Amino acid sequence: MAQPQATIERAGPFRYRIPQESRADMRTDGIMFLNDSLFGQLRADMSPTQVANVATLPGIVGCSLAMPDMHWGYGFPIGGVAAFHATEGVISPGGVGYDINCGVNLTRTAVHWQEVQGPLERLINTMFARIPTGVGSKGGLRVTKPEFEQVLLTGAQFAVRRGVCGADDPLHMEEQGALAGADPGEISARARERGFEQLGTLGAGNHFVEVQVVEEIHDERVAQVFGLFPGQVCCMVHSGSRGFGYQVCTDFLPVMDRAASKFGIELPDRQLACAPLTSKEGQRYFAAMKCAANFAWVNRLTMRWHWMQVFAEIMKRRIEDCGFGLVYDVCHNIAKFEQHLVAGDEARVCVHRKGATRSLPAGHPLVPLAYRQVGQPVLIPGDMGRASWVLVGEPNALTESFGSAPHGAGRLMSRNAGLKLRRSNEVREQLAARGIIVQARTGSTLAEEQPEVYKNVDDVVAVAAGVGLARPVAKLRPVGGIKG
Amino acid sequence: MIDKRFRAVDHSGDLAVEAWGADELEALANASLGLVAQLVPLDTIEEREQFPLWIADEDVDRRMIAYLNEIIYLISARRWLPCSVKYMTNCNSKDCNELQVVLGGEPLDPTRHELKYDVKAVTYHGFRVTKETGMVKIYFVCDL
Numbered sequence: 001m002a003q004p005q006a007t008i009e010r011a012g013p014f015r016y017r018i019p020q021e022s023r024a025d026m027r028t029d030g031i032m033f034l035n036d037s038l039f040g041q042l043r044a045d046m047s048p049t050q051v052a053n054v055a056t057l058p059g060i061v062g063c064s065l066a067m068p069d070m071h072w073g074y075g076f077p078i079g080g081v082a083a084f085h086a087t088e089g090v091i092s093p094g095g096v097g098y099d100i101n102c103g104v105n106l107t108r109t110a111v112h113w114q115e116v117q118g119p120l121e122r123l124i125n126t127m128f129a130r131i132p133t134g135v136g137s138k139g140g141l142r143v144t145k146p147e148f149e150q151v152l153l154t155g156a157q158f159a160v161r162r163g164v165c166g167a168d169d170p171l172h173m174e175e176q177g178a179l180a181g182a183d184p185g186e187i188s189a190r191a192r193e194r195g196f197e198q199l200g201t202l203g204a205g206n207h208f209v210e211v212q213v214v215e216e217i218h219d220e221r222v223a224q225v226f227g228l229f230p231g232q233v234c235c236m237v238h239s240g241s242r243g244f245g246y247q248v249c250t251d252f253l254p255v256m257d258r259a260a261s262k263f264g265i266e267l268p269d270r271q272l273a274c275a276p277l278t279s280k281e282g283q284r285y286f287a288a289m290k291c292a293a294n295f296a297w298v299n300r301l302t303m304r305w306h307w308m309q310v311f312a313e314i315m316k317r318r319i320e321d322c323g324f325g326l327v328y329d330v331c332h333n334i335a336k337f338e339q340h341l342v343a344g345d346e347a348r349v350c351v352h353r354k355g356a357t358r359s360l361p362a363g364h365p366l367v368p369l370a371y372r373q374v375g376q377p378v379l380i381p382g383d384m385g386r387a388s389w390v391l392v393g394e395p396n397a398l399t400e401s402f403g404s405a406p407h408g409a410g411r412l413m414s415r416n417a418g419l420k421l422r423r424s425n426e427v428r429e430q431l432a433a434r435g436i437i438v439q440a441r442t443g444s445t446l447a448e449e450q451p452e453v454y455k456n457v458d459d460v461v462a463v464a465a466g467v468g469l470a471r472p473v474a475k476l477r478p479v480g481g482i483k484g
Numbered sequence: 485m486i487d488k489r490f491r492a493v494d495h496s497g498d499l500a501v502e503a504w505g506a507d508e509l510e511a512l513a514n515a516s517l518g519l520v521a522q523l524v525p526l527d528t529i530e531e532r533e534q535f536p537l538w539i540a541d542e543d544v545d546r547r548m549i550a551y552l553n554e555i556i557y558l559i560s561a562r563r564w565l566p567c568s569v570k571y572m573t574n575c576n577s578k579d580c581n582e583l584q585v586v587l588g589g590e591p592l593d594p595t596r597h598e599l600k601y602d603v604k605a606v607t608y609h610g611f612r613v614t615k616e617t618g619m620v621k622i623y624f625v626c627d628l
Contacts, residue, residue: 098604204602246604270608
C-alpha cells in the first residue's frame with residue numbers, strides 16, 4: 001500500500017517533527033532525533049513515513065519516536081521507539097523485529113592493549129575457529145530438549161547453571177537476562193527446529209564478536225564505575241535470537257494480521273500487524289517473544305564464554321587472572337512493560353524498541369546496584385573500522401524517549417551498493433593496514449558490511465548526547481573481529 | 485514460457501525479488517525459485533527428491549508469503565534445497581483455502597552448496613501482486 005508522504009518540520013536542535021495533522025490517520029506526532037547531516041542522509045529512505053505509520057497504532061502514548069540512527073525497517077523504522085497504553089494499546093511484532101532481542105554485551109578485561117598486539121592475529125583466528133559463525137552455523141552450546149525448554153524459560157539463569165557465565169553476571173544485564181512470563185507452549189515445532197542447534201552461534205550479516213580497545217574516556221567517574229580505563233582490551237558480542245527468533249516472528253505475523261482484522265485495527269502497512277495487549281493473540285505473542293529474548297541472552301553469553309576461553313588461552317593466563325567482567329548486556333529489539341511518566345503521571349506502558357537501547361539515569365530502580373549511582377550503561381556498536389561507544393543513561397531519556405537511546409551507526413547504503421564500492425578482500429586489506437584484523441565466513445560479508453555502508457557512529461552519539469538521551473563515557477576502537 | 489522468471493532488485497537494506505508468470509501460481513512458483521537463487525545458484529541443486537507442502541490460509545497474500553517462508557524454513561532448518569516446483573495448485577472453495585505444492589530438490593551438501601545469506605524471513609512489507617503486460621508480477625522483500 002503506498003503511504004502518503006508525511007510532512008516534516010524542524011522542531012528545535014536535534015529534533016524533527018511529523019505533526020499529527022499532516023496525516024489523517026495519525027493519532028500523535030512523530031519525533032525524530034536528528035542533526036541536519038543525519039536528516040540529509042535519510043534522502044530517499046522511507047523511514048520518516050514509517051515513523052508516521054507507527055503513530056497510527058491504537059493506544060500509542062506520547063509520540064512515535066525515532067533515534068538518530070534511524071533508517072528503513074519493516075513496519076517500525078529501525079531506531080523506532082513507541083509506547084502503548086497497558087489496556088488500550090497494542091503489541092506488534094513489527095515493533096520488535098524478526099531478530100527478537102538482538103543486542104550487545106560488553107566484557108572488560110584487566111589486560112592492556114600493548115599485551116595483545118603481538119598475539120592479536122592468533123587471537124582473532126582462534127576466535128574464528130571456535131565461535132560458530134555464518135549461515136547455518138551450529139553447535140555453540142549443545143543442549144538436550146529439556147534443557148532447551150529451560151533456556152526459553154529462564155534465560156541467563158540457565159547460562160549460570162550451565163557454567164557459561166558467573167552467578168553475578170545476570171545482575172549486569174538488562175532484565176537480569178531473563179524475561180518472566182515466557183511460555184514455551186506458544187513456540188512452534190518449526191521455531192524449535194530452527195533454533196535448537198543455533199545456541200551460541202553468531203549468525204551472519206552485521207553480527208560480530210569484536211576485540212576493542214578503550215581509546216578515549218569522556219567521563220572519568222562513570223568509566224571508573226563501569227571498570228573501564230584507557231588502553232584496556234574489551235570484547236563486544238553483537239547477536240540475537242537467530243533462527244529461533246526469526247521463526248517466532250514469522251509464526252506470529254499471520255496471527256497478528258488476523259487479530260488486527262478481528263479487532264478492527266486499520267493498518268497503513270501490513271508489517272505493523274498487531275493485537276491489543278489484553279487480547280489472547282497479543283498475550284500469546286508476548287509470551288513467545290519472551291522465549292526468544294531469553295534464547296538470545298543465552299546465545300550472547302555463550303559466545304562471550306567461548307571468547308573468554310580463547311582469550312585466556314592465547315594470553316597464556318588462567319581465566320581468573322584475565323580480569324573479565326561483564327560491563328552490561330542490552331537489548332536492541334524488544335517490547336517490555338515499563339513504568340514511565342505519561343502526561344505527568346506514572347503509567348505502566350508497553351515500550352517497543354526496534355533498534356534502540358534502553359537508557360536509564362542514575363537512581364533508577366532498574367539500574368544494577370553497582371551502577372545505580374551513575375546510571376545504566378548504554379552500548380552503541382559502530383562499524384568494523386571506526387568506533388563503538390559506551391554511554392550512560394541521562395534523565396532526559398525518561399522525559400524524551402521512554403528511557404531510550406540509539407543502538408548503532410545506522411545503515412546508509414544497501415548491501416549491493418557495498419559490493420559495488422569495494423570487494424571483500426580490499427576491505428580486509430584496508431582494515432589490516434589500519435591494524436584491524438577481520439575474518440568473515442561468507443565471501444561477500446566484508447564488502448556488504450564495510451564501514452562506509454554505515455553512518456558515522458560519532459554523529460549518532462553526538463545527537464544522543466545533544467538531546468540528553470545518554471552521555472558519552474568511553475570510545476572504543478576495534479582492533480579485530482569475526483563476522484558471519 | 486517466459487524469458488525472465490525472476491530477478492533480484494536492489495533494496496536499501498536487504499533483498500528484494502521480482503518474479504513473473506503467466507498466472508499467479510506460475511509467478512509464485514518462480515518467486516520461490518527466485519528466493520532460492522539469491523542464496524545458492526539453482527544449477528548447483530539436483531532434483532533427487534520431492535517434497536510436498538500444504539499451506540492453508542484464507543487470505544491469498546498471507547498464503548503466498550507463508551509459502552515463501554516455508555522455503556526459508558526448509559533451507560534453514562531442514563537443510564533441504566528446492567530447485568523446481570513440480571506441482572502447484574490452489575484449492576479455493578468455501579471449505580478449502582489451501583496451496584498444494586510439490587517441490588523438487590535435494591538435501592544441502594556443504595561440499596557443493598554454500599548459502600550466501602541467512603534470510604530471516606519474507607516480509608509482509610511491500611509485498612504485492614500486480615498485472616503487467618499480460619503477466620503477473622510478484623514483488624517481495626526479505627529481511628536479512
